Amino acid sequence: MIKDTAEQGSSVWSLESQPPRPRKRILLKVGGRLFETWEDNLDNHPDTLLGSPEKELFYDPRTRTYVFDRDPEMFRNILNYYRYFFICLFSSVY
Numbered sequence: 569m570i571k572d573t574a575e576q577g578s579s580v581w582s583l584e585s586q587p588p589r590p591r592k593r594i595l596l597k598v599g600g601r602l603f604e605t606w607e608d609n610l611d612n613h614p615d616t617l618l619g620s621p622e623k624e625l626f627y628d629p630r631t632r633t634y635v636f637d638r639d640p641e642m643f644r645n646i647l648n649y650y651r652y653f654f655i656c657l658f659s660s661v662y
Contacts, residue, residue, distance in 0.1 A: 601640035
């Protein structure tokens with residue numbers, strides 16, 4: 569845990585001073601393959617389909633997943649962009 573060292577004259581952010589924030593898990597079914605991520609990963613990109621309220625058009629309440637008819641091999645790279653803020657292409661993608 570990070571501790572606040574304000575008594576030493578510096579102000580260091582402390583995890584202990586922050587209230588715990590519940591994370592919401594998001595399930596995405598792309599091309600028949602199930603992917604999982606945290607909602608805040610998507611919310612970090614509000615100008616994209618998955619980061620905007622528009623994604624609700626693709627929500628299936630019966631399965632509690634967002635369903636997209638797209639290539640799951642390519643989507644794996646797109647989801648990593650949402651997570652890490654850069655594209656990392658694997659050798660199987662040309």
